[in-house]
Amino acid sequence: MKLSDNMIGAALMVASMAAYTVNDTLMKTLAGTVPLFQVIFLRGVLTTAAVAVIAWRMGAFSKRVSRRDSGAIALRVIGEVAGTYFFLTALYHMPLANVTAILQSLPLAITLVAALVLREPVGWKRITAVLAGFIGILMIVRPGAEGFNIYALYGLAAVGCITLRDLATRRLSRETSSMLVTFATSVTVMTVFGIASATGEWATLTGADWLTIVCAAILIVGGYLTSIMVVRVGEISFTAPFRYTAILWALLLGWLVFGDWPAPMVLVGAGIVVASGIFTLYREARLGRQKRPAPVLRPR
Secondary structure (H helix, E strand, O other): EEEEEOHHHHHHHHHHHHHHHHHHHHHHOOOOOOHHHEEEEEEEEHHHHHHHHHHHHHOHHHOOOOOHHHHHHHHHHHHHHHHHHHHHHHHHOOOOOHHHHHHOOOHHHHHHHHHHHHOOOOOHHHHHHHHHHHHHHHHHHOOOOOOOOOOHHHHHHHHHHHHHHHHHHHHHOOOHHHHHHHHHHHHHHHHHHHHHOOOOOOOOHHHHHHHHHHHHHHHHHHHHHHHHHHHHOOHHHHHHHHHHHHHHHHHHHHHHHOOOOOOOHHHHHHHHHHHHHHHHEEEHHHHHHHOOOOOOOOOO
16 A cells, blocks of 8 residues: 555654654663763764765755855754753653653744744733643753753753754845755864863763774764655645654663653653644644645755
């Protein structure tokens, strides 16, 4: 039986979230044995090499970048570097599912910032969903509670940085190659954390450590490529909610690999975040269809 475009898109989204979450799991297994900056740098070297080959094969290096897009790329890179640091620091010190659940507030944060800063029209229904979602985040973070983890604030900082990254990405023109932007981002992440890792001691890596880092790099590239393929197959309103399967992957892997299972309050908060995010994505997609025709995405 031939799958519809929507089903293929949904499968790609699930695969993308699985790749990212397994990468996070592999990175977390190195906590306490390999310094964070060293891990990010070594993974960055491998990721940059792979992205460079893909970008070269797609002819991305032959394309020019306008001055306006250069500024947006710079903002995107800043958000990516800071977001990588905050997210992985939180990941090193918190249960996988908790950090993943906090990160799922990203669509809500983007909607809120777009309304407050960019003055994009946002109706009361989406604002209500955003506020409900942030109540769910408070249930996960639990400020002032006995189970509060200071690194939850790092997770929230990561959401803020990734929001900056994604809003900067929105400002890029269609003429700018996605792979060229990815290469510039990967090179910067590699360079910044390479310099940072030089200021501290390096751990001697075992064969298992190297295998973990190589697999993490492969999964990062695979996650990125499948996320690109998603927007070229099926309707965004159908495929986007499947991004929340990341929480299911995180729950499963956190339990199997680390023996972690979130407290009931965290699970309820995560459910509120997911429900709010799905509603927000649905409303944005529905209003987008009413206001403008669907864009035609072209390979770059």
